[in-house]
Amino acid sequence: MRPLPSTHPEFTVHDNLGYCEYRVENWHLKRDGSGRVVEGYSRLSWKDALLSALFAVMWSFFRGDIRAQIGLLTAYAYVAWTKCSQVLWESVIAIPPHGIQLETHCGYPSWPLFASKRFIPAMFLQDFIINEGLRRWDVRYYISAIQRTPDGSFTMETAYENILPHFPILAKVYRGIHQTDLTSKD
Numbered sequence: 001m002r003p004l005p006s007t008h009p010e011f012t013v014h015d016n017l018g019y020c021e022y023r024v025e026n027w028h029l030k031r032d033g034s035g036r037v038v039e040g041y042s043r044l045s046w047k048d049a050l051l052s053a054l055f056a057v058m059w060s061f062f063r064g065d066i067r068a069q070i071g072l073l074t075a076y077a078y079v080a081w082t083k084c085s086q087v088l089w090e091s092v093i094a095i096p097p098h099g100i101q102l103e104t105h106c107g108y109p110s111w112p113l114f115a116s117k118r119f120i121p122a123m124f125l126q127d128f129i130i131n132e133g134l135r136r137w138d139v140r141y142y143i144s145a146i147q148r149t150p151d152g153s154f155t156m157e158t159a160y161e162n163i164l165p166h167f168p169i170l171a172k173v174y175r176g177i178h179q180t181d182l183t184s185k186d
Helices: 046-061 066-084 167-179
Strands: 011-016 019-025 027-029 037-039 086-095 099-108 111-121 125-135 138-148 154-159
Touching (some): 011 167, 019 167, 046 066, 066 086, 066 099, 099 125, 138 167
Antiparallel strands (some): 011 019, 019 086, 027 037, 099 111, 125 138, 138 154
C-alpha cells in the first residue's frame, strides 16, 4: 500500500499478519511538479563502460608491471564496491508485541546484496520520536527509537539515517508505530 502516492510514492506500507513494514526506497519525485524521478543510487552508465574499456587497455599496457596492475585492480575494485554497496531502501518493521526492527538494504539497483538489521525489544523501547537536526542552514527531521539499556542508561537508534525522508513520511511512520502499542507501558 502506498499511503502518499501523489507526493511520496517511494514510501510503502506492507501491513501483514503479525508485522507491519514501513519502507522508504532511495528515490523521490522532483520538487518542480514535473513528476520526474530523482534516484538516490546510480546504475551502470556509459561512463562505466568507458572506464571498463580504459581498464582493459591499461591492463594490457602494464602487463609486466605488477605494482601498476595491483593499483588498477584496487581502483577497479573500489568502483565496483561503490556500485554494489549503495543504499536501496530502509525499513522500520513493527512486530507487536515483540519490538521493532530497523533495516538498511544495500546492493546494486534491483539486486539487494547486504542488509543491516537492528532489533529493539519492546521491553527496552522507551519511545519512538520525531526529532529535528540542523545541517548548515537546513532543518532536517529524523525519526528515532529511544531504548533503555540493561544497565539503565538510554540510547537512541535512528531509522532511515541514510535516506532521511521528508516529514510527511516520518509522520505516517510515527503514527503507525504508536498505533501498534509498542511504546505503551503496562
